[in-house]
Amino acid sequence: MHLVTLSTCNLNQWALDFEGNTNRIIQSIHEAKKAGAKLRVGPELEVSGYDCLDHFLEGDLYLHCWQQMYRILTDKSCYGILLDIGMPVLHRGNRFNCRVLAIDGKIIMIRPKLFLASDGNYRENRYFIAWHGPRHVEEYYLPPMMQDLQGSIKVPIGDAVISTPDTCLGAETCEELFTPNSPHIGMGLSGCEIFTNSSGSHHSLRKLDIRISLILEATRKNGGVYLYSNCRGAGGERLYYDGCSMIIVNGNIVAQGSQFSLNDVEVITATVDLEEVRSYRFTPSRGMQAMQAPAYQRIEIPFSLSEDKLGLAPTKSQPPRYHLPEEEIALGPACYLYDYLRRSGASGFLLPLSGGIDSCSTAIIVFSMCRLAMAAVAEGNETVIADVKRLCRHAKAFPKTPEEFCNNIMHTIYMGMKTQSSKETRQRAETLARDIGSHHTDINIDDAFHSFKGLLTDATGFEPKFKVYGGGNTENLALQNIQARSRMVAAYEFAQLLPTVRFGEGAGGLLVLGSANVDECLRGYLTKYDCSSADINPIGSISKKDLKRFIAWGEKEFKLPILHEFLTAVPTAELEPITGDYVQSDEVDMGMTYDDLSTFGVLRKEMKLGPYYMFQKLVHDWKEERGLEPRQVAEKVKRFFAFYAINRHKMTTMTPSVHMETYSPDDNRFDHRPFLYPRMWDNWSFKMIDQDVERMEAAAAKEAENKERAAAEAQKVESKLGTTAQSDDR
Template structure:
């Protein structure tokens, strides 16, 4: 048999429960792979349903519709003549499994369940499925009647088996299995599997791609082999953005890589690989000896070959060249990931655009700049001839038809899609923030409104005076802390109500065809959420939040990068400005400062966040760690005070996270209460806690030792 074979993997922008749309994209990827000469096509995890169905995976309808979609696929002869690896859930013996369904020419060859399930962080697979805890075990699966008629049989194999062809052997693993210490590819490789497929629903997180790819490279560096990685791409209806990057790797070297961030609904990546390279790579006697002890896999035989025969030799078909991994910088990831997520959410929600309460600070500035980045990406897709993007742009802008409006610049598109509102107060808002907001909106093309909310503030404040005779005052005017906080909260919550009013009415005011309302974007960063430095139900309450899991430090890196990359000199002013909520009156000797109010810097907050979540440290463990890390900056007592202050405010503000706007997931220390960070929201008083007493005890011991040495 021949030694060269063309293989294909893909990234699909699937949508949870979009049965017809998902099937159409699967079929398109198969046809594209065939047209490019591929004989094997691999698709993403759970591609028939979309990965993010969550508790819909518990419904019997989901499994019925999966078989209905697969039935249509099997009957489509344009998808024959190629070995296809499809992802869908399967119910077997009253248990639910996350499976790969391997098909050829309208027949199912093997159903391969996932052995190890993702069940941490954003993932809850064991809530819906059980793992196939019997490696190399295969049994019979009784097919639904609609499939049995097509199959010409009532049963097919289900289990941990591999596919044997006349020219090679293929084994499948799914997402999480790659990340486990004893991955299936180890034993499969020792047992003679030469082509590995990995179908994933892997989300984007800052600085994550390099780790993922290094695991794939290491898998084939040790075992040898051809590895096809497929991943979902886009927002499928939840907080996660799946970042594609389908690729083909041979013996640890990349020969094909797809995009990590793209508006393409279907992206197929192919490579021509030489199977003899794998056989030559596996020469070591030690590997051969280990293979004798490896478990034996049942081989599902098929007469279909991935390579062409010697009689069909084509000298124009040559192996794909090696290439370097393309990895974006974190600031570029921020510019691309949340922007693509915003576009998917916008087009699928059928909304008319976005509205941002633009304060003149760096957080709302970052949110607006992300929307501008989205517009730039959309323009690139339009210029590349992406018909789906064109259709979505015209629908959102209310300009249907072949002769409908299309933007010529990102600013033109931004003007149709993005609406910004500066909601100031006469005595609290500075000229600087008002001017920055207006000039940023102008530079990116946003439709901008400038207004004051003084009347609404005083009307709300007057309700208390009218009812009780008591008139609250700001602290700078002699009021108490309680009065000061209450008056700040009136402004913050008034802005939220006003934002939704404008979001509903601005399309009507602008006489936009089709009407509709705008999605309100939140702009609270991960550090403020962690500390609880925000008003419950203020402007942080929105429809979605693209920066809710991004640190202030990373946002500054993004803005500094965007200043040049997007040609926006105005962004320099946001970087230089002191972060302030502007909720207290400005006087000759006082201007409100976020870091002064919080009693800690944003950098310190990010350190606390990573130690709390990623290092899994409580107050006492965090204190011990920071004694070392901050030994050149602070005394033990100062470290103790900072740690205790953080945990105190974290505890008393934890309840706010239960109501926070759904945010794009980007950081490993996100305090997202709804998916990622499951904690109580009513805590005992930390200042009287055992852990704080232990911290104080250690501080006293360290100070005593210091005195003795002196």
């Protein structure tokens, strides 16, 4: 046996938190050493934090990174272990996303990223330059402070591998794993037995299996030991990095870190047998490819990773661990909100709680956050304990339950109107608030509504009316918007002053939470600058159908029977007066169902289909699934794109949402589209759809005519045969 003990980690790094990031890096090194590891791998850009964005264009950021690297390399408690640390590096006037590999205070090499992530949420090409290519190595001139420490003025930079007396290892970074010809393939054929991957990979619903399958495949065909390290937490952007660092041997997981946690540092360690790798690789076909593969420059170091320690044994393999999508919703945004709350310095949250499933989902996510925090307190997490003490500093006692913690930091407010709000929604909101422990306030905004409405009447003499009272569509919409925007003003008033009311001067302010789901954002079924405008929106990238599954799961998991009432209630904005024969319905107003919107969202963003190609796909799918005719499908598609276009401007000002869904229409980072569109009903795509519908209908009519003619001919033949038979009978 040839045993080596290796460590990788999840780190909760924060953009520009240089000292805090370095403290967490050093803590992870100490924990790796304590576990007996000879190699420690950290996440991508861990010194600066991954989410620095345009700060990566600033020269002093690179200075501060080197200052922190100097601090790590001069700390002798970090000696005796090979370090793989992520940070940005300036070289020859260009900025590179790099790994710095070092040991005992000396840099061995700098490995720049070969392939940059520049799609979806990522813009690495904006900040960095991709390295020349595989196997290219040159010299990097160190900053003066590092020259004295290194004892030389330069170190290798490029795509090289490190050779130790007992093995060979190579590094790749995040996106490189997802490319067809990943670096680990060539490195493995060139003799590398250990691969490190340092990542800044964000959470999306149902996507962990893709990441795990790629990592497993990285060693399943080629053999080897793969150490995957990832960021975890809210690094300063809309993304939640979901950890799940792993160690894989020959296509089998031997260690897997947690995906969601409030721990800032989590180190994952395993002992592996390099002889298993060598045995696994011994096949003639692989050997032939290895002999033909280009060689990598090897940088020799006199440090062995293996050791002969009595009682040391290889770590056993284990199956991968996955969360249900409902658990992902409960845990991902909850962990994000916890980071956002503690790092913002706010005193808690305020949520406009309407009695509908969207604001209910947001409330349950906050309650899930409280459960996670109190579980971490029970486990003795000192960082979380300190955070909870700060957040509950005005309370009479330290909270003992999630409900008690929720009562300190969560404030809900029902903002109703006497003629628009039903007693059912008001009661649901009150019961939910009581069950999760939030501090609840119930108000009516009638006076504010009538005051704003009266401004126009006083100035012009015109008094707008709701549709149910004889008003036109424009009046009806304007009056709904007055209510919605009044609620936004009220929400911020209460967010600023409720802590003072409860705890006195100096109690701080609250972060306002939004609750518009991804389908409403996509369709634009919300009022610009209403109570969907907030500080952060935990569900802005989650579909309505996933929220329903989440609430059904939460009803049982969190033992909250009131959630069943939210599930069975008809979705309604309650912005129009309720009469004996009329109650406003979201899906009727939109002219499409939430399931329709989910389908449109996936086809528009993930499958990259415009109106015409979307129609061509759905005209077949929906005929089989729903029995819809081409004209019905065309009307649905055109209606969606027409409203998408006229409402796209709303997304430019939408509350930042935690990214959870790959068809999110978030304009700020993820979905870059125009917000001033041509009139869609005159759009060329719509005309082509109409032409196709006419052709399809003409073809269907022709086919029906032919069938009718054939049936008539068959009937004539049958009739003639019948007459002949009667003649024969006579």
